[in-house]
Amino acid sequence: AQTVTQSQPEMSVQEAETVTLSCTYDTSESDYYLFWYKQPPSRQMILVIRQEAYKQQNATENRFSVNFQKAAKSFSLKISDSQLGDAAMYFCAYRSYWGRDDKIIFGKGTRLHILP
Amino acid sequence: DTGVSQDPRHKITKRGQNVTFRCDPISEHNRLYWYRQTLGQGPEFLTYFQNEAQLEKSRLLSDRFSAERPKGSFSTLEIQRTEQGDSAMYLCASSLASQGNEKLFFGSGTQLSVL
Numbered sequence: 001a002q003t004v005t006q007s008q009p010e011m012s013v014q015e016a017e018t019v020t021l022s023c024t025y026d027t028s029e030s031d032y033y034l035f036w037y038k039q040p041p042s043r044q045m046i047l048v049i050r051q052e053a054y055k056q057q058n059a060t061e062n063r064f065s066v067n068f069q070k071a072a073k074s075f076s077l078k079i080s081d082s083q084l085g086d087a088a089m090y091f092c093a094y095r096s097y098w099g100r101d102d103k104i105i106f107g108k109g110t111r112l113h114i115l116p
Numbered sequence: 117d118t119g120v121s122q123d124p125r126h127k128i129t130k131r132g133q134n135v136t137f138r139c140d141p142i143s144e145h146n147r148l149y150w151y152r153q154t155l156g157q158g159p160e161f162l163t164y165f166q167n168e169a170q171l172e173k174s175r176l177l178s179d180r181f182s183a184e185r186p187k188g189s190f191s192t193l194e195i196q197r198t199e200q201g202d203s204a205m206y207l208c209a210s211s212l213a214s215q216g217n218e219k220l221f222f223g224s225g226t227q228l229s230v231l
Contacts, residue, residue, distance in 0.1 A: 004158075043205065045159070045222035091158050102213075103149070103172060104220065106158035 002027045004094050006107035013082045014115050020067075021077045021110045023092030031097035034068065034075045035104070039089040048090070051075065053097075079112075087114045120223035122208050128229045129198055136194045137226045141210030148191050149220065150183055151207040152176070159207055165191060166213060198230045 003026045013019035025034070036048040051059045051068050058066050063083075067076045079086055092107040121140045129135050141148050146167050151159035162181070163173045167188035177183075180198075185191040195202055205227050209220040 006158075009156075042224065044224045045207070045209070045220075047219045050219070093158075102147075103161040103164060103174075105161065106151075108156070108158045 002029070002032075002094050002096070002105050004092050004105055004107035006092055006110050008110045009108075010111045010113065012113040012115055013079075015082055015084060017082055018078060018080045019082055019112065021079075021090050021092075021112065023075045023077070023107060025073050025075065025092070025094050027073070027094065027096075029096055033095045033097070034066075035093040035095070036064070036066070036075075036077045037091045037093060037106070038086075039091065039109070040087070045091070049077065082114050084114050084116065087112060120208055120210050120221050122206075122223035122226050124226060125224065126227045126229075128231065130231050131198055131200060133198055134194065134196045135198055135228065136192055137206055137208075137228075138190060138192050139208030139210075139223060140190045141208070142221055143189075145210035145212050145221070146188070147211045147213045147218075148185055149209045149211075150191070150193050151209065153205040153207055153225070154203075162193075162206075195228075198228075200230045203228055203230045 005024045032053045034051045037045045038048050039045045049061045063080045065078045089109045091109045093104045095104045123138045149164040150162040153159045163183050165185040180196045183193045205225040207225045209222045211218045211220050
């Protein structure tokens with residue numbers, strides 16, 4: 001069974017600085033998808049960024065980028081120019097390739113604090 | 117399109133009572149998921165539907181839990197004979213199934229407290 005591990009329960013970063021959240025996963029599959037979701041205090045989960053395992057190029061979405069290391073099974077999220085609105089729980093998530101297993105497995109999350 | 121809506125937002129019940137939650141997905145979405153989230157944890161998969169068919173149920177979903185999506189639109193999650201361990205946030209999400217990397221849209225959840 002696939003597992004997702006986020007080893008940093010909490011992190012803090014100064015506003016406007018850069019922070020990296022770590023995620024590792026375990027799978028025997030070669031094709032899959034990885035995601036980062038954000039859950040602000042309102043509790044509504046929002047997709048931040050996604051990566052297809054077959055793509056070597058790291059995904060980017062504005063101030064958010066990932067460092068995908070397939071061999072190491074590592075998928076970290078980098079937030080540049082941190083803003084107060086980035087304060088939230090961040091969840092790393094895994095999904096098997098299309099048609100194999102359609103549930104998304106989440107890690108336990110990292111709470112990110114932004115210091116003004 | 118108002119997104120995924122869940123009702124109620126909060127539910128307090130006594131142990132042993134039955135509760136039912138409702139989820140209204142985004143109208144054109146054919147996939148609907150239920151997750152459970154306890155404090156300090158990530159969402160745990162419970163079950164999902166493609167249209168009206170329930171395609172997978174987690175082992176976490178005991179016989180006291182049942183979910184339906186009768187017409188492939190809204191879904192209900194019922195918990196019978198609630199226990200204190202059922203206290204959690206119940207999240208619903210929907211998506212338009214495509215190649216597997218489709219974005220899930222989440223509701224704001226139903227917070228259940230079992231006294």
